[in-house]
Amino acid sequence: MQLLMKKFRIKCDDIQVISDLNVRPSVESWKLFQDMIEPFRLHEGSKDTTQAEALRKEHPWKITDHELDTFEEKTIRQVRLNELLQESSRAAKLVVVSMPIARKGSVSDYLYMAWLDSLTKNLPPTLLIRGNHQSVLTYYS
Template structure:
C-alpha cells in the first residue's frame, strides 16, 4: 500500500506501536495520526504495551483501554506483552555478539565497549534481546513499527552499546520509527 502524496509505502495495512514507557503519549499519537491522516485509507493500528508492574493483566488491560477511549484513540488490537524477562535465545546472543564485537576493547573509552560494561549491563541487554524476539513474533509483517526509544543514560551506557541495542531492536524488521516523548502529555489538553 502506498500513498503518492507522501511517498509512504506500507507492505501491509497494519501500523504497530510498541508503547514501552509512558512518556507523555507521543508514541501513541504519532501512529494514530499516521493511520488516520497520512495515507488515503484508514489503516489498522495495533498497540502492544507492557502490563503495569504489581498489577493483574486484566487490570492493566482495562486501564490502557480506558486511557485510549478517553482520548478517542481508535485501534484494531491491544495486546499486553508478557515474557520480557525470559531468557533470550542463543541465536539472539550470537547476533548481539557479532554486532558489539567490533567495538570491544579492554580500554575505557566512549568509543568502545568493555567486558566490564557488558557484564554490568547484562540484564538490560538480555531484556532488549528478548524484546527483539517478541517484536519479531508479533510485528514482522507490519507495514511500519513505532517503538518507544529506550532512554540513553549518559555516563552509564557507552554509545556503541546503546547503538547495538537499537540495532538489535530494529534489525530484520519493517521500517521502524523510534519515538521518545518528554513526559509532557500530548494526548488531550
C-alpha cells in the same frame, strides 16, 4: 490504549501486551548480538591492569567488559524484545516502540546503538519514541 489511539485518529487493529519479556533470548539471537558488538569491544578483562588502562585511554569509545556486565539485563531485554516483536509484528505496517533510556555518560554510544540495532533488526518500519517521564499530551474532548 485503543481509546487513546482512536481519539488521535490512529487506526489500530491490535494491541498486544508482552508478558514474557524477562525470558532469556534464544542462543541464536544472543550470538548475533555478540557478533555485532565484537569489533567494538575492548576486552580489557583478558589484559593486565596497565594494558587495560592504556586501552581505555586509547579507545574510550569502545565497549568495556564492566559496561557489558553492568547493562547485561538491559541488553538481554532489547534482544528478547526484538524476538517478540518479530513473532507478533512481522506483518505490521508500522511498529511503535519506546526507546531504551540511557543516561548520558552512563552507557557508551556504541552499546546504545547496538541496543537500537538489535531492537529494530528485521522489523517492518519502526517508530522509536522517547519520553521524559512527564505527561505532554494535551487534547480536548
